[in-house]
Amino acid sequence: MKTANKPRTSGSGTKRNGAAANGKKMPDVNGPAGDGKRPSLYANVIKQFDKAADMMRLDGNIRKILASTMNEIIVNFPVKMDDGRIEIFRGYRVQHNDVLGPFKGGLRYHPAVNIDEVRALATWMTWKSAIAEIPYGGAKGGIQIDPSRQKYSINELERITRRFTFALGNNIGPEYDIPAPDVNTNPQIMAWIMDTYLQMMPPHERQRCIHVVTGKPIKSGGSLGRDKATGQGVVYLIERWAEEQGFDLDGSTYIVQGFGNVGSWAARLMKPHGAKMVAVEDVAGALYNPEGIDPDDLIAYAKEHSDIFGYPDAKPIDHMAFMGTKADIFIPAALESQITALTAPMLKVRLVAEGANGPTDPDGDRILLERGIHLIPDILCNSGGVIVSYFEWLQNKRSEFWDLDEVDAKLKKKIVSAYERVQGVAHHYKTDWRNAAYIVALTRLENVYKERGIFP
Numbered sequence: 248m249k250t251a252n253k254p255r256t257s258g259s260g261t262k263r264n265g266a267a268a269n270g271k272k273m274p275d276v277n278g279p280a281g282d283g284k285r286p287s288l289y290a291n292v293i294k295q296f297d298k299a300a301d302m303m304r305l306d307g308n309i310r311k312i313l314a315s316t317m318n319e320i321i322v323n324f325p326v327k328m329d330d331g332r333i334e335i336f337r338g339y340r341v342q343h344n345d346v347l348g349p350f351k352g353g354l355r356y357h358p359a360v361n362i363d364e365v366r367a368l369a370t371w372m373t374w375k376s377a378i379a380e381i382p383y384g385g386a387k388g389g390i391q392i393d394p395s396r397q398k399y400s401i402n403e404l405e406r407i408t409r410r411f412t413f414a415l416g417n418n419i420g421p422e423y424d425i426p427a428p429d430v431n432t433n434p435q436i437m438a439w440i441m442d443t444y445l446q447m448m449p450p451h452e453r454q455r456c457i458h459v460v461t462g463k464p465i466k467s468g469g470s471l472g473r474d475k476a477t478g479q480g481v482v483y484l485i486e487r488w489a490e491e492q493g494f495d496l497d498g499s500t501y502i503v504q505g506f507g508n509v510g511s512w513a514a515r516l517m518k519p520h521g522a523k524m525v526a527v528e529d530v531a532g533a534l535y536n537p538e539g540i541d542p543d544d545l546i547a548y549a550k551e552h553s554d555i556f557g558y559p560d561a562k563p564i565d566h567m568a569f570m571g572t573k574a575d576i577f578i579p580a581a582l583e584s585q586i587t588a589l590t591a592p593m594l595k596v597r598l599v600a601e602g603a604n605g606p607t608d609p610d611g612d613r614i615l616l617e618r619g620i621h622l623i624p625d626i627l628c629n630s631g632g633v634i635v636s637y638f639e640w641l642q643n644k645r646s647e648f649w650d651l652d653e654v655d656a657k658l659k660k661k662i663v664s665a666y667e668r669v670q671g672v673a674h675h676y677k678t679d680w681r682n683a684a685y686i687v688a689l690t691r692l693e694n695v696y697k698e699r700g701i702f703p
């Protein structure tokens with residue numbers, strides 16, 4: 248559970264609550280689309296899509312279908328606050344495509360959640376499932392809310408989550424649309440969603456429906472390995488990339504942006520390779536230590552202090568200094584549109600392994616390519632989460648419980664074979680890896696549409 252960013256006066260630097268450690272305002276990476284401040288995220292998706300569709304000569308009719316979302320649900324719902332007031336919240340669920348299987352995708356709680364962002368994230372989920380060859384379509388959702396403890400008590404957060412689930416009603420379901428955790432949501436929130444959904448079912452149906460969400464706590468039907476799955480997938484692919492490059496991870500350096508689920512697990516799993524995290528950034532600011540920052544120690548610190556600000560064994564740096572830190576690998580694991588025309592020229596890394604969704608915009612992509620910086624694109628790199636979500640869903644449906652070794656081995660096999668598919672297509676089309684990943688996804692979707700046809 249994310250907790251409040253308490254203002255802090257001790258330690259060096261200034262805590263950033265939307266403001267950089269040097270006092271400068273952080274770039275508004277995530278403001279509402281169409282507000283003139285930033286380009287639409289969905290427009291970025293369509294740019295990426297068009298590039299791949301042109302190169303592979305995607306069938307014109309299928310192109311029309313995949314360039315739009317199927318369903319867009321917006322719910323405004325009332326919740327009683329602890330002091331008796333009623334607040335109205337806005338929640339979203341966008342279902343992009345379900346030709347390969349039920350809609351699947353996370354729920355995000357963030358003040359900047361908006362329809363444009365959710366559309367983009369839902370569409371990326373369709374591509375991700377197609378590349379990983381798991382039987383899911385794409386969806387995403389969220390609530391426009393700052394879920395910090397400063398704003399809402401734990402009881403309020405529970406009521407908000409339950410009322411959102413109720414408002415979504417039959418728009419989600421274990422064989423129809425299956426939410427999972429994303430930014431600022433976690434297994435506890437999934438347990439509340441599952442429980443609320445089950446209360447709305449006839450009693451004899453309930454036990455058959457716990458796979459309405461994945462990323463649940465283990466005792467409530469979650470899978471071992473789901474908490475670390477996205478970070479684990481990122482690290483499996485970094486290992487694979489390093490092997491191919493003849494690059495020794497032992498003694499290598501990396502930087503991580505976002506120290507939540509994905510970023511902190513990726514960092515923790517890089518440690519046994521002997522790799523050093525020399526810089527890390529979260530919403531409260533950035534830290535640097537050329538000797539390396541111990542991920543486990545920083546996780547313990549962040550648990551206690553709610554974020555990484557004030558950690559004693561590293562020095563605070565500002566956002567731009569973080570982006571310009573020299574290292575071998577950059578793992579963006581926070582929000583979208585971080586690697587842009589402004590920041591891509593500053594990066595001093597050999598590889599960007601995208602743990603986050605959409606951290607690189609089309610200008611950033613072009614600059615990374617020109618600069619010869621390798622990229623493992625989000626729709627491949629962070630697919631470990633949805634792959635293990637699929638494993639959790641299967642275990643629930645079959646009343647099975649797999650051990651961690653089994654989950655890890657299956658994840659590695661699936662994500663590495665997805666990597667090989669993308670690599671093969673990149674080679675075949677002589678194109679970059681993001682474009683190749685799109686071509687893999689679009690080819691699979693095109694084949695299925697051609698087999699099934701369009702009703703009526």
Ligand code: NAD
Binds near residue numbers: 477581
């Ligand atoms: P999280 O809420 O656990 O962590 C988010 C982290 O980003 C926090 O450390 C937060 O402080 C940091 N952050 C927020 N704004 C920031 C900013 N402006 N600058 C720097 N850091 C900032 O979320 P998560 O689940 O780890 O998700 C992170 C990214 O990974 C998102 O893009 C998400 O869509 C993507 N992703 C998550 C999963 C999953 O399984 N959780 C799966 C695939 C992709």
